[in-house]
Amino acid sequence: MSTTFTAAPELQRLPDPYLPEAGVVQALAERVGPALDWPGVIAMAAPWVEQVRKNPAPFWAMESLLREYPITSAEGLALMRLAEALLRVPDAPTAIALTADQLGRADFDGASEGSPHKMLAALSASAISMSKRFLPGAEDDGGLFKRLGAQTVVAATVRAIQLLGRQFVLGRNIQEAMSEADAARKQQKQLRFSYDMLGEGARTEDDARRYQAAYVNAIQAIAGGQRAESPEGSDGISIKLSALFSRYEVLQRDRVFAELLPRVWQLIELAAPANINLTIDAEEVDRLELSLDVLDALAARIAQHPEWREWRGLGLAVQSYQTRALAVVDEVAAIARKHGLRFMVRLVKGAYWDGEIKRAQELGLTHYPVFTHKQHTDVSYLACARALIQHADVIYPQFASHNAGTIAAIVQMARSANAAFEMQRLHGMGEGVYREFSRHTPAGGMSTTPPAPPAQAGGLTHDIPVRVYAPVGEHRDLLAYLVRRLLENGANSSFVHQLADPSVQVPELLGSPLAEVRSAPALPLPPALYLDDQGRGRANSTGADLTAPAQRAPLQAALDTTPVLPVPEAGAAEVDATMQRLHAGFAAWNSTPLPQRAAILRRAGDALDARLPEFCALLVKEAFKTQADCVAEVREAVDFLRYYADQAELEMTGMQGRGVFVCISPWNFPLAIFAGQVVAALVAGNTVAAKPAEQTPYVALKLVELLHAAGVPADALALLHGPGETVGAGLVAHARTAGVCFTGSTAVAQIINKALAAKPLPAAGPLRGAGGVPADVGAPCLPIPLIAETGGLNAMVVDSTALPEQVIDAVVQSAFRSAGQRCSALRLLCVQDSIADGVIEMLSGALAQLWVGKPEQLATDVGPVIDDEAHANISQHVERLKRDARLIAEAPIHDALPRQIRPVAFELRRIADLGEEIFGPVLHVVRFSCAVDEVIAEINALGYGLTLGIQTRIDSRAQRLADAARIGNVYVNRNIIGAVVGVQPFGGEGLSGTGPKAGGPDYLRRFCAEPQLQVPLPALPPLAQPAGAAALAVAADITWRETPLGDRIATLRRAADTLDAPTAIALRSLFTAAQTGLAELTLPGPTGESNTLRRHARGVFAVLGRTEAGLAAVVSALLAGNSAIWLGGAEQHRLALLHAGLPASALTLLPDTALPGLLAAPQLAGVALASSDAATAHALAQA
Incomplete structure (x- = not known):
């Protein structure tokens, strides 16, 4: 007979878990x-x-092993990782790679000082060191002899771990x-x-x-x-x-x-x-x-x-x-x-x-x-x-x-x-202590455990x-x-x-x-996570533990008291009048002292932090988000406000705004991305015309009101709501537009880019630079920058060392949270064939456990998609896949609502079958049996480059794949969503965006004016020249790109030392800047997580400029690991670089007439203008 239980009313049984x-x-x-x-x-x-x-x-007991190989040591960590992963790896090549990777990272020579098992420890260390000689590199084949030796080493290691497990x-x-x-x-x-x-x-x-x-x-x-x-x-x-x-x-x-x-x-x-x-x-x-x-x-x-x-x-x-x-x-x-x-x-x-x-x-x-x-x-x-x-x-x-x-x-x-x-x-621990405890506890020292309570116990x-x-x-x-x-x-x-x-x-x-007993915690408290030892930095945004009734109660209450009201649409006349007003307000806002602008942002951040429940309610009602997603989004907006205020004061002293910046934000993050765009432009000194998504204007309006209340002038920020085809297009095309920040589809980003390039060149006027602004204050400087973050065919690559449970947790969060409506959401799961059956079976079962229902209900995992158009597009894709692919599983719907899509997973035959981004809870799974590097190459070939997940216990493999991926954000052994401001700067490359990364140290500079110099180049030749693909192929030097930064600087410094003194001095300033500006940057983050910002080369650059400025541009490109094609460059400078050790294929000299052919080559990564006027820049933008 079955037994049923009904949930009793929830009680607050315990005190607040978050007390000092x-x-x-x-x-x-x-x-x-x-x-x-x-x-x-x-x-x-x-x-x-x-x-x-x-x-x-x-020696093999836990306490002895921990003494010989502490987990804080490389040796202990390697052994722990082998113990955690090796036994579950079903295929020999991956097992060999894992063993070689982990044993190769540590030095097992000798016993620890004071060890009571010196002989056994020395024998163990010698055995491990000898075994390492039979292992190939972590990813090398190593030949027949090494393969046979490696298989023996792996078999012995597996046996050793099994024996350890028996303890x-x-x-x-x-x-x-x-x-x-x-x-x-x-x-x-x-x-x-x-x-x-x-x-x-x-x-x-x-x-x-x-x-x-x-x-x-x-x-x-x-x-x-x-x-x-x-x-x-x-x-x-x-x-x-x-x-x-x-x-x-x-x-x-x-x-x-x-x-x-x-x-x-x-x-x-x-x-x-x-x-x-x-x-x-x-x-x-x-x-x-x-x-x-x-x-x-x-x-x-x-x-x-x-x-x-x-x-x-x-x-x-x-x-x-x-x-x-x-x-x-x-x-x-x-x-x-x-x-x-x-x-x-x-x-x-x-x-x-x-x-x-x-x-x-x-x-x-x-x-x-x-x-x-x-x-x-x-x-x-x-x-x-x-x-x-x-x-x-x-x-x-x-x-x-x-x-x-x-x-x-x-x-x-x-x-x-x-x-x-x-x-x-x-079991397996503490035996010595309890042996002595049982032996030395005095007879009659304690009572036995009678069936009766102690009050009835004997002596x-x-x-x-x-x-x-x-x-x-x-x-x-x-x-x-x-x-x-x-x-x-x-x-x-x-x-x-x-x-x-x-x-x-x-x-x-x-x-x-x-x-x-200590008066202070051993760790900084969560609010101080991003503060340094002197208390400098930003405060962590305040969140909520939804499992605590007292913390979720205000969020639920706000749903009853927070309305969503209609927002009037702007017509063409209002768009023009607003742009003129913002243009007129630029001078005053741009001249507002930077500390004052930063203080306004911080006040706004504190105000938004305090109004978390209200803004969460707006997001639930207008964007159909779950409460967990809402809390995360409000916190992200607060983080943007505080982070950009800090970054501006650190990095932007003396820099100027550009004029009126148009910010066009999406509906999937209608508060966080809207806030990030707007406040970055504002703190840089620009005035802002903010166009929210058509589906979610009200939450954007409330943030604008909050910013105005914090001190942003009305003539510095205005919201313009309406269709993208009219309001958005009108803003982009407006003569007063000095820059555009856009988040949305790749197709729309390309339309905006073409519209900006097609703008007519304004009449010449006084020039703007770091030292001043033009007479027509806020007049656009061409080319007008486009900062675009678009979508991605985001993938996760899983090899056979990965823990399936960890993989499934990461996949479900990445693919189906927010109904799959994140730019960073997982679209493609690539699983090594030897474990694919088990992972796919677990994925199917996990999908069945998702709760698809009303977003306002706390139990809901997946709510509806944003509108009917999105629902139709996703549904059509799902129906096509049901015909052309293998259905893995669909989640059930618990609360039927309009626009709901059942989270679903399909198995495809190959990566190339996924041709376009589907913005919804649809996951595509592909097995692979080839080398994992080939999988990354296929992912790169898709052309998108936003997020990538790598699930592996082979550290060297994770690093190599991350290096090879042309992807903006790479996540290892975790989900691929939820980038945190200042911790995981977010942005892609290729079809996924222009850069720089939002929430990172390079972002604000793109909103600032660049110095304009009137040193015109020769007129551009006609665009009917032969293609420059051959020259690009010569210049694409992989060796130089993979050369460490320090070695690149040393090579270029040797070349600079052979040049005349003024040129050498100018170049040395570039080397100093590169040492800090291009260095790998460790970013703050929570316990147990490592976050690193790395700047990799883009590829081949064409450099225009014959003077020393041209040489400086070439050296700048080379410092970053790029190859360069120098149009009109000097042969003596090239020879100086080659004699210093630069690979010949990293620098090519071509005449000016080669430029049109280079521009026509899709492999060209960019063009560097050493010294140019607006006409040259404009012509290049249109080319």
Whole structure:
């Protein structure tokens, strides 16, 4: 008979998770401090430590390996990555490449200083070093001998990892694990086990069914058809709720109760009659209150059952690194008392610290939900331990720790309360400490674990029981678990690490955490993520944790109070009058001091930050976005305002605006992209005519009003709403337009580019430059710049080292979030053939779990597309693919609304079958069996270059593919959407945009006026010359492009030193600028993420200019790694460059008459005007 559960009203059970750390830990210290005699703790624990150090763990034990190869070292990191990935790689070439890549990145020579296993460590290091000789380069074939040697090395490495895995997995299945447990109990009678069926969270229903079956099988095996005397005294099982339901999330609460709870209840129906224990494992902070809701609902059902109300086997794990851990303990006790039950509670330190820190930083929360100091977690652990002992009438305490000091403190507290409890350790860890603990704990030191509560317990006459948390499963399932354990225990501050380090003295090792309470967090708080040590920089925008009821309530309330009103359309006369007004207002705004303009932007950013709920409501109603997308977009707009204010003050001193800038923004980011365009133009000194998308004008209007209220003059910013064919075209064609910033389709960008090039050349007038402005202030300088960001056929390349679960998470977010209506959205998934079947099967299951419905509902993953035209275009494409491609899966629609598209995936035969961008939730999948480099070449051939994802554990491969891709933003082992301002500057190349990257350090300069010099070049020859493709082929020098920046500078500096002094001095300034301006730039970002801005060569440049200015332009092109064709250049300058070491094919001299042919060649990357007048520039733009 099926059991049903209905979601109860959501309760706020716990305090705010984002409270100041210092206050929380101080309160905990005051609560637990008086209960502890720390000198007594040291006296009890010191003999254990001394004996463990006299009898160290074997070389292959966790603590020994962490000492020899710390995870902070290159060697430890390499071994961890091999352990994480190698066992799942099915094909030999990729396994060889992974092994060569990781072992090749580290130096395994010699043992660590003070190692108790010097001989074994030296032998291990020698074996690894010898193995490296048989490995080819990470991507080389290496010939037959090396291939055979490499296969042997890989086989040996796989075997070594499997042997390592045996140290941490009790058995490959429950039967084998129970046999190992029985053998262990012959040595230690008090040993108990909690079996954990290895595996991560489910992504599909098939995953959930497999985990459910494994749990059922384990419980039946443990029960063995017999009833245990007590849950406390029996072996048990630990279950992971996210493994039983792929959408175990707060925002899917109704589904959790309807779908997950019946599955857990089925397990209880097996465990309770057998009287064995079943513990719900701890997970991330955002699921904490939901876990308590689940516990409450299960407890209510157990209490109503006539036969099981006395069962005391239901348990929960509590993580002491959470700032609310003590409140959780109290709440669990309250639930137990409410239902008249007794729970088991396992107290652990916590295993998701990095993820919790990163999430808080990314969401822009006020504080961290976990402690940032290890000693604060230790204080919390002790406070929770004391609380568990105090609640011993309704809780059976289970203390999981490898810290000898913590263990001794628990014994001390429990002894004074005469409370029954048990200790726990992980299989494969802490055996030495617990060996000494069991050996040296005084007889009569603690009570056993009676079936009755402690009030009915007898005297202190038995040893303290120890339970082993024992993973069960195949080695390939060990990987994520093992990595978490390594991260948790491999840090230099961990007890396990310091225990194995004899340089750490015993008193230091066992020092009281109460004496080390800190007043400041160990990390900058999320709001200060982008501030330097002196507090300079921008504040992180404020976000919202939608899993916290108090934080999402204002967002939901704003939906009821925020209207969306019609915005009048502008006619031709209004367009002209507004442009004239903005032109007239340019002089005053451009002369406004830069710090004042920046201050206005910051005020606007703060105002927008404070009005998050209102603007989220506008986006939900006008753009049909989900709340999560709305919060992210408002924050991005705030980030633009603050970042460009900072960048302007850093980079733009003395620069001038151009005049009236036309900003044309899209509907898919009607606030963030609109804001980014407008404020960049404003802070540069331009006045702005802002044309929002036809579908989303109101949110843009509200931002304009906010900017005006912050101090932007009405004559500096105006909004003009209307169709692109009339208002947009009128703005682009207007005589007062000095620049255009456009985000939209490639086709429209090309139309705008042609319209700007076709503009007539104005009458000559006084020139503008960095030192002044023309008499007709704000008159356009030709050529008029177009800053365009367009779409992309964005791809993700997945090789067989990638973790399928991580891939699917990234794919679903990238392809289907925002209904696929992002410029950066994933359109093409390329999967290595050896793992394609499994990845595609998981993708199909993940699609089935998406919730397609109303955007205002928090449970919705995918809402409707923007309008009927978009719906028709996407639907036509889907219908065609249903005829011509293989359908993988379609997501169901839960709330039928107009313009909804079911997220869908198709398998194509080849990459070239994807010819155009489809702006919706449609994913195309292609298998590849060729070299992965060929896949990148095919992606490049599509002509787009916006975003690319690379999923691989081979670091050198990721770097090589990123270098080869002609793509603006490359993401490795993550999703490809959600670029953060100042962290991942965003913009493409080829058909995807002109650059520079929005939200990056180079963006604002494009909005500024460039110096204009009246040094005319010879008239352009007629455009009937032969094509210049042959010259381009000669000039395309790959060797020079791949030469490191430092070597390029050195080569060109040698050439400069042979020239006359004035020329050499002028060129040296270019070298100085290149050292900083072209250098790889490390950008800030959240924990566990590396962000790098790299400027790569564009290709072949034609350079016009015979003078020293022409030479400077050539050198500038060469510095960036480009090749150059110098029209009318001097032979002596070319020879100087060649003699200095420049490859001959990197610089070609041609006569002026070759220019038209070069312009006709599609391979030409650009034209550099060394010195030009407007007529020359205009002619080139039209060519």
